[in-house]
Amino acid sequence: MAQEIERTFERFSEILQDLTFTEVRRWKEEHPGKKSIAYFPVYAPLEIIHACGMLPVGLNGAGDRLDIQYADARFGSFICSIVKTTMEMGMTGHLDVFDGMLFSSICDSARNLCFVFKRNFPQMYVDFLHLPHNPSTSAAADFLESEYRRLQRELEKLGNCEMSPEGLHRAIVLYNQNRTLLQQLYALRAERPELLRTSELYAAMRAGNFVPVETHNAWLEEVLAGVNLRAGKRRDSIRVVIEGSFCEQPPLDLIRLIEEAGCYVVDDDFILGRRWFTEDVPVDGDPLRALAESYVNRAVYSSVRHDWRNPRHKALLEKVKRTGAEAVILLIAKFCEPAYFDYVLFKKELEGAGIPHLLLEFEEKAFTFDRLRTEVETFVESLLFV
Amino acid sequence: MSETSKAEYRGGMHQRQKALMLDWYARLDEGARTGSPPAVSLMISGNCVELLEAFGAVPIYPEINALQLAIRHQSLEPILAAEEMGYAADNCAYVKADIGAMLKGITPTGGKLPKPTLVFCNFVGCNTYIKWFEHLAEFQNAPLFMLDVPFLRGDEPSKEDIAYVIQQMHELIKKLEELTGRKFDYDRFREAVRCSSQVEESWSRIKRLAQRSPSPFDAYFDAITLMGPLYVHRARPEGVEFFELALREMEEKVARGEGVYDQERFRLVMEGPPPYPFFRAFRDMFAKWKACAVASTYSTVGGLWEFGFRHDPDHPFESVAMHMLQHNVVNRNYLQRYEQIRRYIEEWNAHGLIIHFVKSCRLFSAGQGDMRDYFTRKLGIPTLYLESDLADPRYFSEAQIKNRMDAFFEGLEHSQAAGSLRAGAA
Ligand code: SF4
Ligand code: SF4
Numbered sequence: 143m144a145q146e147i148e149r150t151f152e153r154f155s156e157i158l159q160d161l162t163f164t165e166v167r168r169w170k171e172e173h174p175g176k177k178s179i180a181y182f183p184v185y186a187p188l189e190i191i192h193a194c195g196m197l198p199v200g201l202n203g204a205g206d207r208l209d210i211q212y213a214d215a216r217f218g219s220f221i222c223s224i225v226k227t228t229m230e231m232g233m234t235g236h237l238d239v240f241d242g243m244l245f246s247s248i249c250d251s252a253r254n255l256c257f258v259f260k261r262n263f264p265q266m267y268v269d270f271l272h273l274p275h276n277p278s279t280s281a282a283a284d285f286l287e288s289e290y291r292r293l294q295r296e297l298e299k300l301g302n303c304e305m306s307p308e309g310l311h312r313a314i315v316l317y318n319q320n321r322t323l324l325q326q327l328y329a330l331r332a333e334r335p336e337l338l339r340t341s342e343l344y345a346a347m348r349a350g351n352f353v354p355v356e357t358h359n360a361w362l363e364e365v366l367a368g369v370n371l372r373a374g375k376r377r378d379s380i381r382v383v384i385e386g387s388f389c390e391q392p393p394l395d396l397i398r399l400i401e402e403a404g405c406y407v408v409d410d411d412f413i414l415g416r417r418w419f420t421e422d423v424p425v426d427g428d429p430l431r432a433l434a435e436s437y438v439n440r441a442v443y444s445s446v447r448h449d450w451r452n453p454r455h456k457a458l459l460e461k462v463k464r465t466g467a468e469a470v471i472l473l474i475a476k477f478c479e480p481a482y483f484d485y486v487l488f489k490k491e492l493e494g495a496g497i498p499h500l501l502l503e504f505e506e507k508a509f510t511f512d513r514l515r516t517e518v519e520t521f522v523e524s525l526l527f528v
Numbered sequence: 529m530s531e532t533s534k535a536e537y538r539g540g541m542h543q544r545q546k547a548l549m550l551d552w553y554a555r556l557d558e559g560a561r562t563g564s565p566p567a568v569s570l571m572i573s574g575n576c577v578e579l580l581e582a583f584g585a586v587p588i589y590p591e592i593n594a595l596q597l598a599i600r601h602q603s604l605e606p607i608l609a610a611e612e613m614g615y616a617a618d619n620c621a622y623v624k625a626d627i628g629a630m631l632k633g634i635t636p637t638g639g640k641l642p643k644p645t646l647v648f649c650n651f652v653g654c655n656t657y658i659k660w661f662e663h664l665a666e667f668q669n670a671p672l673f674m675l676d677v678p679f680l681r682g683d684e685p686s687k688e689d690i691a692y693v694i695q696q697m698h699e700l701i702k703k704l705e706e707l708t709g710r711k712f713d714y715d716r717f718r719e720a721v722r723c724s725s726q727v728e729e730s731w732s733r734i735k736r737l738a739q740r741s742p743s744p745f746d747a748y749f750d751a752i753t754l755m756g757p758l759y760v761h762r763a764r765p766e767g768v769e770f771f772e773l774a775l776r777e778m779e780e781k782v783a784r785g786e787g788v789y790d791q792e793r794f795r796l797v798m799e800g801p802p803p804y805p806f807f808r809a810f811r812d813m814f815a816k817w818k819a820c821a822v823a824s825t826y827s828t829v830g831g832l833w834e835f836g837f838r839h840d841p842d843h844p845f846e847s848v849a850m851h852m853l854q855h856n857v858v859n860r861n862y863l864q865r866y867e868q869i870r871r872y873i874e875e876w877n878a879h880g881l882i883i884h885f886v887k888s889c890r891l892f893s894a895g896q897g898d899m900r901d902y903f904t905r906k907l908g909i910p911t912l913y914l915e916s917d918l919a920d921p922r923y924f925s926e927a928q929i930k931n932r933m934d935a936f937f938e939g940l941e942h943s944q945a946a947g948s949l950r951a952g953a954a
Contacts, residue, residue, distance in 0.1 A: 216898040219915065220618055220887045225894070247679055249655050250890040257862035258898045269681070270861070274692075275651050275658055276676035281695040285678065288688035448658050450665070450672050479890060482616040483623075483659035487666060489614045 147368035150361070154345035155394060157352055161207050161231070163239050165352040169197050170239065177241040177301050182228065182252055183389040184446050185273065185415035186244050187290055187433050189313035189423075192355060193305045194297040199240065200351030200415065202391045203227040206509045208234070216258060217251070222477040223505045224390035225251045232263055242267035242300060244293075247275070248389065248446035249480050267300050269293065275448045277438045286434035294430070310429040316355045318422040323362040325417065328409065330366070332465055335381075335406035336374030338365075341398045347413050348391075377404070380525045383467040384410035385458055385488065388444050390475035392504045399511055400471065404522040408465040414444055445480040454484060455491040462497055469525060470499040471518075475506065498525060541774040545757055548770060552760045553637045555586045560640035566708045567642040569664055572759050573829050574652040574677065574856030576697060576848045578724055578839070581763040582717035583710050588644055589759060590660065594622040596636035597629055598804035598919040606634055607920055621888040621919035623660045627667065645707050647672045648700065653679060653858035654891040673703050677852045680860050685853040693849040720763035721848065722841040727762050728833040730771035735834045737778050738822040739876050741795070741951075742787020744778045747876075748798040748821035749811050750788075759830050787820070794819040794940055795951055797872045799865075799899070800884035800892050801826050805921035813930055817937040821882075823872035825865060825892075828857040832868070862895055866902055873909060877951035879940055880910035886918045910943070912936040 157165060166178050178197040181188075191198035204227035213229035231237050243266055245256035253270065260268045272289060274282040294305050324347060331338045346365050350358035384400070388411045401407065421440050424432045441447060443457035462470060470492055474481040485501065492499045500521045502514055559567045568580050569588040577587055597603040598621075606628025607621055613631075615624050628634075635641050647670045649661035658674065665672035675696045678689040701712045731754070738747045745751070754774060761767030781787075796814075798821045803810050814821070823834075831837075837855040840847040853859060857868065872878060881903050885893045896913070903909040914932060917923035943949035 214897070216901065217895055218885060218893070218897050221890070221894055247655070250653075251894040253655075253679065254862045254890070254895040258895045261863055261866075261898065261902065270679065272678040272681065274676050274678075276674040276696060278674070279676075279696050279699055281692050282676070285688055285692040288686070289678075292686070448662070448674065450662065450674065453662070453666075477618055479619060479656065480659070482619050483656070483663070485616070486614040486663065 147365070147372070150364065150368065151342045151345055154342075154349035154361075157349040158345055158394075159205065159207060160352075161204055161236055163199070163236075163352065166197065166199055166239050169354065173197075178239060179242040179244060179267075179297070180237065180240040181244040182246070182255070183224075183415060184246070184248055184444060185418050185437075186246065186271070187293070187437075188355070189310060189317050189433060190290060190294055190305070190430075191297065192313040192316070193309040194294070194301055195303055196241075196297065196301060197354060200348075200413070201228060201231075202348065202351070202413070203506045204231050204236070205391075205393055206507045208236070210507075217255070220477055221251050222390055222475050223507050224475065225255050227507065229255065229258070232259060237263075237266075240266065242269070242297075244269050244271060246271040246273050249478075251479070252389075267296065269296060273447070274438065277449045278451060282438045283431070283435045286437055287431050290430050290434055307429055311425055313355075314423050314425055314429055314432065316359065318425070319359050320350070320355050320362070321417055321419060322422070323359060323366065326366060327362065328417070330369065332408040334374065335379070335408070336376045337372050338369045340401055340407040340410065341394055344397055344412050345394065347416060350416065351413070378526060379404045379406040380469055380522055381406050381408045381465070381467045382469045382471050383408060383458070383462055383465060384412070384471050384473050386445070386472045386474040386478075386481045386485070387412055388414045388446060388481075390478060390506050392473055392475075393506060393508060395509070396504055396511055396514065399515055400473075400518055403515060403518040404526065405471070405518070408467050409461055411444065414442065418442055445484040453487070455487040458488055459491055459495055459497075462492075462495075468498070469521070470497060472499060472501045474501065474503050476503050539777045541770070541777050542753065544770055544773060545753055548757045548761055548766060550637075551766075552586070553639050556588065556641055557639040559586055559642035563642075566645040566710075568646045568648050568704075569644040569661070570648045571650050571652065571654075571657050571661075573650070573654065573657075573858035574831065574852040575650045576675075576700075576852060577759075578717060578720040578763045578844070578848055579697065579700065579704075581720035582713050583704050583708055584716075585645070585704070585708065587760065588641060590626040590664065591622060592756070592759065593629060593636060593641070594625040594919055595804055597625050597634070599807050600636060601805060601921070602634065602636070603805060603919045604921055606632060618887070620656045620660075621917055623656060623663070625919050626660070627663060630664075630667065643668055644670050646670065646704065648675065649673070650675045650677065650852065652677045652852055652856060653860075656891070671703075671707065673700055675700060677859060680854060680864065683864070685850070689853055690846065690849050693852060694845050697845060697848065718841045718844050721839045721844040723765060723768050724763045724839040725841060726768045727758065727771045728831065728838050730768075730775040731758060732833045734771070734775050734778050735823070735827075737782055740782055741877065742785075742789060742792035743795070743820050743822050744781035744787060746788050746814075746821050747827060748802065748824040749807075749814075751824060751827040752802065755827060755830065762830075789815075789818040789820060792818055792820050794880065794937065795822045795876070795878045796820065797822065797869055797876065797878045797881045798824040798826065798884065799869060799881065800896070801886050801889060801918040802884065803886075803916045803924050804918055806916070806924045806926065809926055810929070813933045817933075819937060822876040822878055825857050825868060828868070831856050832860070835871075858891065862899075866899060869899075869903070870907065874952045879949055879951050880912065880936070883911060883913045885913060885915040887915065887923055888917050888919060910936070910940060910949075
């Protein structure tokens, strides 16, 4: 069993590195005529896609597995890697397996990428969701509901299908389960970090981007059962919260490096869209409304979701207290403007509260981390041996 | 006398322009000293300054602060101060210039800026606005109101988009009533909307005059002079009177057959903001070739009126909402910008396009490589791509830009000699 779980994690990391999207192709073969819809981070209402009988697929760039040959000519200097690798994937045919691609109002680079996609890939359904930035108004949920209805209509047109409220209810139940399972794994890792490594949890979570939610739920159950059988041994480590990797993802090796350098990650914002809500999306009442209303009122804080009722810097501090973290690593993608800006208030708040923090910049396409390793090790040592 | 100084037109409107801007700073200074008029921070792009006008509130424009600091060569110090507190080298330099200046007490005129009664973020397109205004609220300990304007995903806003914006406008009014202790004056609001519509009419006609050859003004460099009063006084009688004067002077120039250059050689469309710290040096590079910008996307940040949209005093709320949603370059999608430029090239008879990539501003710059691809490969328009910044003097390499410009104009010259350069050619 213990060996089995190791193999499972290996498989997950293979799936998430697979730029040919084998899992998606297989699903399409098994479901002739059905559509797959990719989405650019951070969040998308996967329930709606699922309820239209389509496969939602979370894209997170191409990491170091694709050389940039064409995209640099479209997106020049000072633009983050994920925008370029996503463009490159499109220009090299890697995204042909997808029938559609969704973007949302997270930042200026991603927004322009959406429309560049529209021009360059006219055969694809490309859409932009405006996720509201003013949750203080009651009109926000109305607006978002209409935006979701528009998405529903577009998908129905694309798939020549009809989405039923019952189907959407079922999807919400499935994704609620998915989020609950992920939360359980997150809680387990925070409590018994020796049982579940962050790199493993990360792979298990991200592998779910490429398969139907039912399959992912089964995988996560397996993981939960499997890791509980492990006999881990505690190491001398500091408890850290990782913040800032909500969109472009750090290379798996970098996550491993942080752990090996002596960090128990007790919370993070990796693949945040899969854990978007603080509570279950309600299953009574109109399901589209429930999704919209949950986005506005019961979503996690994030650098791409603006809610001054509960400012992000306060929310980060809350998280640090709740998880008993000793320090924060601000792990930020190079040229990620939302993360850069938020760093200023995060820093101010953390310093005010006397919480040590470390700023690390990464690029998803990086593959050597010597400098970063030294920085993390020095940071950990400074906290362990005081 | 440099080519630029010769090219710069100095008429009555320039005196008036200066006076109007000083008048604005004086009102801000008064607000800072006496607490009245109330001051509200907001963004320039697609804003609803008409609503503030109805409260007799004076706008604070952080973008204008940043611009003024940059053009007066005062932006580096506040930018460095901001980086010191944690802003990244690659954050928008406008934000850094403004916030750094605020914390160091630097203002462009040396006068005082009031603490805003409300930090009002009209979120139109640029996501940086949200961050900027959150920081302003935090650092000034002032209340924040976010007005979320849905981005233009298709060609037009939906009726739900419009309803969403209008409802937030009503909530903003309530908030302003609460904070200023003043009642919303509907008649004054309509009057402000009427002023805006008149300003827009004159401004559009001025822009259309650039379709003439020679063009009586430079729609990039000179347009910036006009943009000050446009943003600060659009909804006021002073604005109406100013733009009537400007239109009159421009029409007189046309009647006299006077252009920016005595012999206009090239007509260009400009995309992207200018490098403010090197404004004059940059302009010189155009003047040398007697190259005139006949249209620019940057001059439509505040509003895009040359294609017909006007505020409407008979439908004040709806038209203000439409302005914010649809009729400014910032909230329009990227492909709509391509179309705007394409129309400029055609209808303003331009020979080429200059794309000025500004590292600060991803709203403008992200994807400009694709834009270049569209115009050169798809439409066959001579296009030059330059890189620098709008406020950070560290990113302007004068010699390199000059060389590239010279090479570009030499190329245009050759095509002209060979008879293959057609204005407005597509
Ligand atoms: S990594 Fe940051 S800048 Fe890049 S697309 Fe994502 S949110 Fe935008
Ligand atoms: S990113 Fe561009 S549009 Fe946005 S605030 Fe900065 S300069 Fe202005």
